[in-house]
Amino acid sequence: MIMDTILPLYISCKTAVLATVITFFSGIGLAYGISRLKTGQDICDAVIMLPMVLPPTVVGFFLLLLLGKRSSIGQFLLRFDISLVFTWYGAVIAAVIVSLPLMYRTARGAFDQVDINMIYAARTLGSSEWKIFWHIVFPNSRQGILAGTILAFTRALGEFGATIMFAGNIPGITQTMSTAIYAAVQANDYDLAFRWVQVIVAFSFSTIIAMNYWLKRQKK
Amino acid sequence: MRLEVSIKKKLVNFELQCEFTTEDEIFALLGASGCGKSMTLKCIAGIETPDRGFIRLGNTVLFDSEKKINVRPQERHIGYLFQNYALFTNMTVAENIAFTVKGTKAEKKCLADKYIERFSLNGLENSYPDKLSGGQQQRTAFARMLASNAQILLLDEPFSALDEYLKWQMELDLRKELAQYNGSALFVSHNRGEVYRLCSRIAVMNQGRIEAIKMRDSLFRSPDTLMATILSGCKNISTARRVSAHTIYAEEWQMELQTEDIVPPDLTYVGIRAHNIHAVFSTEENAFEFTVHEVIEDIFAFNVIIRRSHSDGKTLYWIVEKKTWERLCMQKKVYLTLPKESLIMVKR
Numbered sequence: 398m399i400m401d402t403i404l405p406l407y408i409s410c411k412t413a414v415l416a417t418v419i420t421f422f423s424g425i426g427l428a429y430g431i432s433r434l435k436t437g438q439d440i441c442d443a444v445i446m447l448p449m450v451l452p453p454t455v456v457g458f459f460l461l462l463l464l465g466k467r468s469s470i471g472q473f474l475l476r477f478d479i480s481l482v483f484t485w486y487g488a489v490i491a492a493v494i495v496s497l498p499l500m501y502r503t504a505r506g507a508f509d510q511v512d513i514n515m516i517y518a519a520r521t522l523g524s525s526e527w528k529i530f531w532h533i534v535f536p537n538s539r540q541g542i543l544a545g546t547i548l549a550f551t552r553a554l555g556e557f558g559a560t561i562m563f564a565g566n567i568p569g570i571t572q573t574m575s576t577a578i579y580a581a582v583q584a585n586d587y588d589l590a591f592r593w594v595q596v597i598v599a600f601s602f603s604t605i606i607a608m609n610y611w612l613k614r615q616k617k
Numbered sequence: 618m619r620l621e622v623s624i625k626k627k628l629v630n631f632e633l634q635c636e637f638t639t640e641d642e643i644f645a646l647l648g649a650s651g652c653g654k655s656m657t658l659k660c661i662a663g664i665e666t667p668d669r670g671f672i673r674l675g676n677t678v679l680f681d682s683e684k685k686i687n688v689r690p691q692e693r694h695i696g697y698l699f700q701n702y703a704l705f706t707n708m709t710v711a712e713n714i715a716f717t718v719k720g721t722k723a724e725k726k727c728l729a730d731k732y733i734e735r736f737s738l739n740g741l742e743n744s745y746p747d748k749l750s751g752g753q754q755q756r757t758a759f760a761r762m763l764a765s766n767a768q769i770l771l772l773d774e775p776f777s778a779l780d781e782y783l784k785w786q787m788e789l790d791l792r793k794e795l796a797q798y799n800g801s802a803l804f805v806s807h808n809r810g811e812v813y814r815l816c817s818r819i820a821v822m823n824q825g826r827i828e829a830i831k832m833r834d835s836l837f838r839s840p841d842t843l844m845a846t847i848l849s850g851c852k853n854i855s856t857a858r859r860v861s862a863h864t865i866y867a868e869e870w871q872m873e874l875q876t877e878d879i880v881p882p883d884l885t886y887v888g889i890r891a892h893n894i895h896a897v898f899s900t901e902e903n904a905f906e907f908t909v910h911e912v913i914e915d916i917f918a919f920n921v922i923i924r925r926s927h928s929d930g931k932t933l934y935w936i937v938e939k940k941t942w943e944r945l946c947m948q949k950k951v952y953l954t955l956p957k958e959s960l961i962m963v964k965r
Contacts, residue, residue, distance in 0.1 A: 514703035517664045518758075520690040521697040522717040522765040532716075536707040 405577040413553040416492035424500030449498035453558020487564035496549035507541025624670035633825040648822030663690030696767025702758040704746035732760035770802040821845040857887035871930035886963035893959035904954040
């Protein structure tokens with residue numbers, strides 16, 4: 398019984414954590430790759446940023462079109478008996494897509510702040526591009542990267558629109574805290590909705606407080 | 618180490634066309650801001666790619682547009698001292714110096730210690746760059762450059778972002794560092810003083826082109842081109858034409874002047890340094906009556922703006938010692954001579 402009541406919290410956290418891990422690496426990779434592109438920067442940027450400005454339902458709709466059973470990717474996956482729609486993996490994908498812009502944008506801002514002469518100097522000194530990234534660019538933008546990670550995490554935790562479109566609202570499988578609130582309100586169970594609201598507000602609030610505290614300490 | 622450069626690169630406002638050779642000396646590129654001198658250094662280091670031409674260091678071709686050779690900056694072994702030193706802000710002094718050193722921890726430490734000792738950075742091994750003074754940052758950057766086995770040093774306006782007092786200190790430091798290094802260096806600056814004090818040979822750059830390459834003394838004695846004259850610090854320049862073998866007419870100043878050297882037929886400008894103009898009492902050769910337009914008091918001298926009396930010619934700039942100016946009782950009209958041995962004749 399207790400397990401049942403905290404299930405949405407567990408699913409939310411599990412989804413948000415995995416989504417953040419994926420977003421972390423892909424966001425950093427995309428940010429660094431695109432910041433070094435010679436042409437097409439604006440187009441790539443716009444494509445990645447789009448999910449942030451589009452209504453989440455539209456993002457969910459696009460995901461259905463792109464990965465749904467009738468799409469070519471969906472057809473391909475079906476051959477291996479894999480279906481993403483209305484599964485937990487679908488919830489993770491939805492969370493990745495909506496949180497990626499936050500990670501990407503903050504990481505890119507942080508990379509652009511790194512003194513380009515530092516990178517040039519490292520090159521003339523003979524360091525490989527890989528070493529330059531991990532020993533110079535990354536450490537010098539860690540504050541921005543951390544901020545981006547926290548933002549992406551809180552965004553993934555609160556994800557609703559794209560998730561309900563693409564992964565549905567199946568209790569015990571894809572029902573997260575935010576979709577649970579929606580379901581509770583639909584069922585006129587305001588007490589339950591209110592409890593979840595308290596949990597999600599407390600959770601997000603403390604995450605942001607912790608981030609600010611950590612960033613301040615870093616600056617000293 | 619011999620460095621040969623012959624490159625072309627299209628820039629926003631002009632085309633960089635740069636050609637020179639330097640070997641075992643401190644060679645300067647002197648030019649106004651935005652004339653392409655930093656871009657030249659960046660091309661040599663491999664940070665930027667020229668459109669055409671070649672760059673050769675010793676026996677190695679670093680860049681050749683025809684043979685499609687473009688060695689990565691990592692493999693060029695060229696030391697680049699950036700304007701802001703570009704120290705790695707997330708690393709200590711010792712880590713900065715040992716960053717590119719290959720080998721075990723012990724070997725790295727040993728080499729870092731050697732350079733820390735050599736550049737008097739003792740006690741700062743574990744400090745981060747933002748805790749260092751400008752001079753300490755410069756020494757760290759220099760040590761880091763040498764620790765990476767640089768075969769030639771490129772110094773990109775190393776003092777331009779500093780205030781007057783610090784600048785002098787750092788210049789003294791750099792002199793010492795260069796003396797210790799004892800190899801080829803290419804120094805880029807817009808400051809004639811720095812260039813004169815630090816370098817043996819000087820190339821004057823204007824709008825992406827090298828106008829003149831001369832030994833230091835010869836450049837300051839007889840700068841051949843207009844830009845070289847301006848960059849050598851000559852503040853008075855007038856268009857001029859030849860009248861006879863030893864006579865010219867300075868059109869903008871509206872005066873006829875006698876010269877010591879034979880006037881070249883294609884003379885276009887004449888110049889005189891502000892401190893070479895002298896006050897005289899009677900009419901001497903090249904002496905005229907001038908009207909004082911403005912007097913600006915400087916620390917050790919007066920800067921006086923003058924124009925030939927009864928003319929609408931271009932004004933001249935005259936630097937006069939305080940005592941002399943006071944002796945002249947700060948008159949409105951003065952007799953001045955432009956000594957013929959101090960006239961700079963410019964052909965183009």
